[in-house]
Amino acid sequence: MADHFSDINVGEALVQDFVLSLKAYGSISKGDLVYLSNHTTGEIGAVSSATGTQVPVGQALKSASAGDYVPILVRGVAKVTASGSITLGTKVKSVAPGGSYVAASTAYAVTNCGIALQTLSNGDTGLIILTCGGN
Numbered sequence: 078m079a080d081h082f083s084d085i086n087v088g089e090a091l092v093q094d095f096v097l098s099l100k101a102y103g104s105i106s107k108g109d110l111v112y113l114s115n116h117t118t119g120e121i122g123a124v125s126s127a128t129g130t131q132v133p134v135g136q137a138l139k140s141a142s143a144g145d146y147v148p149i150l151v152r153g154v155a156k157v158t159a160s161g162s163i164t165l166g167t168k169v170k171s172v173a174p175g176g177s178y179v180a181a182s183t184a185y186a187v188t189n190c191g192i193a194l195q196t197l198s199n200g201d202t203g204l205i206i207l208t209c210g211g212n
Contacts, residue, residue, distance in 0.1 A: 081195045081203035085156050090138060091204060092154040096183060097134075099124045099149050101141040108157070109137045109210070110171045110190060111149055127171065133190050133209045159176045159197035167193050169205055180204060 082113035085091055100116045102123035105184025111190040112131035124147070127133045136155055141147035161170055168181035168189045180188045191205035 078200035079198070080203075081197065082156060087158055088136070088138070088154045088161070090150050090155050090207075093138075093150060095152040097121075097149045097151055098146045099134075100144055101125075101147050103143050105137045105141045105147055106139045107137055110119050110149075111135060111137055119171075121170050130150060133171065134205055135209045141145050150207055151209055153207055154176050154194065154204055155191070156202060157191075157199045157205055159199060159203065161199050163193045163195075163197040165193055167194045 100123040102125045105111060106125050109126040110133035110196045112125035112133050114125035115123040122136065135151040136150035138148040138150055158177040159178050160172045162178050163178065169178045169191045170180060170181050170189050171178055178191065185212060190209045191207045193205055195203035197203045
């Protein structure tokens with residue numbers, strides 16, 4: 078397992094192009110993809126960790142408990158862990174939950190949510206362009 082970008086940790090962002098502060102509906106771990114899961118009238122929807130077929134809105138930049146506000150990276154450059162081989166420039170999606178990513182051609186239910194900035198082998202860590210909601 079190789080770390081292809083050691084300046085930041087997994088679940089952190091090198092570039093934060095678009096970040097929202099959203100309320101956690103349940104416990105969320107740093108690096109998890111999250112989806113809009115609950116709505117209270119007069120508030121922006123709360124988020125939960127994506128578990129399979131939900132459309133992710135972004136990646137949690139820190140862990141949070143239910144009711145806490147958590148910064149969500151909607152678009153930017155994030156550090157992730159590869160689960161299988163990922164080729165530079167290909168679309169990626171998350172293996173839900175947990176923050177590891179696979180090539181979009183792999184048979185997982187989660188929506189495509191990024192583009193690989195590096196070629197990664199299984200277990201490697203590296204950078205993707207996170208594009209949740211944009212593809």
